Amino acid sequence: MRFRKETGTALLAHGLALLPLLWLSHVVFTEALGADPVAELTRFSGQAAVIFLLLSLSARPLRMLTHWQWPLRLRRMLGLWAFVWASLHVLVYVVLDLGGYWPQLAEDLLKRPYISLGAIVWLLLLALAATSTKASVRRLGRHWKSLHRLVYIAAPLALAHAIWQEKAGFGNADWQAPWLLILMLARLMASRRPSTAESRSMRNEKQ
Amino acid sequence: MPPVTRDTQEAVTPETVYMARRRYLRLLGLSATAWPLVACAERTQESQTSATPTGPIDADPFSADDPITRFEDATSYNNFYEFGTGKADPRRYAGQLRTSPWDIEVSGLVETPRRFSLSELAPDEERVERIYRLRCVEAWSMVIPWLGVPLAQVIARCKPTADARFVAFESLADPNQMPGVRTSILDWPYTEGLRMDEAMHPLTLLATGMYRRDLPAQNGAPVRLVVPWKYGFKSIKSITRIRFTSEQPETSWNRMQPSEYGFYANVNPAVDHPRWSQRSERRLAGDGNRAFAPRVPTLPFNGYAAEVAHLYRDMDLQTWF
Numbered sequence: 001m002r003f004r005k006e007t008g009t010a011l012l013a014h015g016l017a018l019l020p021l022l023w024l025s026h027v028v029f030t031e032a033l034g035a036d037p038v039a040e041l042t043r044f045s046g047q048a049a050v051i052f053l054l055l056s057l058s059a060r061p062l063r064m065l066t067h068w069q070w071p072l073r074l075r076r077m078l079g080l081w082a083f084v085w086a087s088l089h090v091l092v093y094v095v096l097d098l099g100g101y102w103p104q105l106a107e108d109l110l111k112r113p114y115i116s117l118g119a120i121v122w123l124l125l126l127a128l129a130a131t132s133t134k135a136s137v138r139r140l141g142r143h144w145k146s147l148h149r150l151v152y153i154a155a156p157l158a159l160a161h162a163i164w165q166e167k168a169g170f171g172n173a174d175w176q177a178p179w180l181l182i183l184m185l186a187r188l189m190a191s192r193r194p195s196t197a198e199s200r201s202m203r204n205e206k207q
Numbered sequence: 208m209p210p211v212t213r214d215t216q217e218a219v220t221p222e223t224v225y226m227a228r229r230r231y232l233r234l235l236g237l238s239a240t241a242w243p244l245v246a247c248a249e250r251t252q253e254s255q256t257s258a259t260p261t262g263p264i265d266a267d268p269f270s271a272d273d274p275i276t277r278f279e280d281a282t283s284y285n286n287f288y289e290f291g292t293g294k295a296d297p298r299r300y301a302g303q304l305r306t307s308p309w310d311i312e313v314s315g316l317v318e319t320p321r322r323f324s325l326s327e328l329a330p331d332e333e334r335v336e337r338i339y340r341l342r343c344v345e346a347w348s349m350v351i352p353w354l355g356v357p358l359a360q361v362i363a364r365c366k367p368t369a370d371a372r373f374v375a376f377e378s379l380a381d382p383n384q385m386p387g388v389r390t391s392i393l394d395w396p397y398t399e400g401l402r403m404d405e406a407m408h409p410l411t412l413l414a415t416g417m418y419r420r421d422l423p424a425q426n427g428a429p430v431r432l433v434v435p436w437k438y439g440f441k442s443i444k445s446i447t448r449i450r451f452t453s454e455q456p457e458t459s460w461n462r463m464q465p466s467e468y469g470f471y472a473n474v475n476p477a478v479d480h481p482r483w484s485q486r487s488e489r490r491l492a493g494d495g496n497r498a499f500a501p502r503v504p505t506l507p508f509n510g511y512a513a514e515v516a517h518l519y520r521d522m523d524l525q526t527w528f
Contacts, residue, residue: 028496028498029496031496031497031498033498034280034283034284034294034295035276035277035279035280035281035283035284035294035349035491036284036294036347036489036491036497037496037497037498038489038497038498038500039347039489041498096498096499097489097502098502099501099502100501100502101486101487101502104484104486104487107484108483108484111479112482112483112484113482114482164482165482165483167292167345168288168292168392168393168463169292169392
């Protein structure tokens with residue numbers, strides 16, 4: 001019974017998470033992305049990565065607030081979707097936007113700090129995605145947790161990368177940065193004083 | 208005031224001629240995208256070694272040979288921060304803009320400062336069609352058929368005095384009609400400026416139309432500047448004031464971020480924007496799914512070097528970007 005419910009939640013969540021990707025493929029091939037589809041693809045994939053990252057970071061605080069079980073069960077999946085979108089973002093930039101202009105790619109990576117920063121964020125997410133399996137959790141033991149705390153570095157760097165390329169203003173970071181700040185403060189407070197409910201749930205999670 | 212040295216109206220290729228030229232190209236099996244760029248690439252190198260480049264990029268600089276941007280794209284993807292910073296914001300919100308009646312206040316170093324009605328300053332009968340590449344500082348570009356009056360003719364009507372060395376332009380900044388003006392994303396009103404020789408250049412156009420109709424509001428109705436060899440932000444929209452000065456006027460993006468946006472803002476693939484490369488651009492024109500369209504190289508002075516490079520002959524373009 002319990003197994004079924006978990007599978008159901010996961011399937012539903014993956015189904016929902018898949019929707020933006022299906023929509024995006026549809027509008028690419030029907031040429032419905034407007035005048036500058038490559039810029040739009042870059043923007044959309046980057047934003048999707050940031051939002052999935054923020055959603056994955058929201059799982060624990062949401063659990064603390066509501067005592068619901070499902071947010072934490074979705075956390076890994078949300079994090080992996082963030083990595084999928086970040087990778088699509090990199091592919092759009094390298095293949096569709098720069099396609100053929102390889103000298104410009106090297107120059108961009110070395111000379112444009114916001115692009116170097118984006119590359120660092122992608123490498124961090126790659127490390128987290130690569131060690132997201134249960135086998136990795138077992139193999140890395142307590143190091144796994146320290147490694148995955150890197151997400152609290154990756155997320156603000158991702159926002160910095162997004163703000164840095166804006167011509168004026170902060171773009172969507174004007175609501176994403178406060179969201180992230182609240183999540184990081186919540187994380188800090190939780191690590192200072194783990195509530196009994198929180199430690200109980202952490203034990204449950206490990207079983 | 209020096210007289211207009213070139214009769215710009217006569218210099219325009221009549222419509223029938225350029226349409227015919229396009230047909231010939233197609234008959235010869237030449238891709239209209241490829242061949243002008245090949246010509247440019249060759250000429251670019253020459254222009255670096257000699258001050259007088261040979262061989263035109265476009266058979267006629269007033270009528271670019273590149274495929275034209277779709278009207279739908281040129282009117283739905285705009286930078287017009289008075290209506291918001293999103294590319295779709297201008298079309299969404301500019302419908303509220305009242306463009307008639309429209310007066311332009313002419314002041315500064317002129318014989319008589321006064322207000323002109325738009326039709327007085329840029330009469331419809333004097334409109335010519337110009338097909339220009341428009342290169343945005345964000346590294347995308349379009350090819351747009353403008354309708355307008357050469358700015359030199361407009362300036363002649365303003366009667367600037369001999370001390371006038373620059374001309375400054377100011378956009379409408381009405382918070383009631385323009386939601387972006389209610390935010391402080393830029394210092395309003397938007398201002399731009401040109402050196403007098405740039406303003407008098409036959410390529411410089413005061414546009415009141417595009418695609419053979421009046422300017423849509425999101426493209427800067429009812430009157431905007433078009434300076435095809437400079438980044439798009441120089442081509443100020445919805446102009447309400449023209450002022451002649453002896454000092455270089457303040458310009459909006461330069462005031463906001465002087466390290467990134469210069470007064471001249473000439474298109475130059477050799478001078479990067481501090482945050483991104485200007486070597487190439489996404490050309491938003493032509494047929495086919497543009498999600499898979501390759502970039503094109505950016506040309507010095509946006510491909511108009513033969514016409515304008517001499518204006519900057521003694522200037523270090525790395526310094527005066």
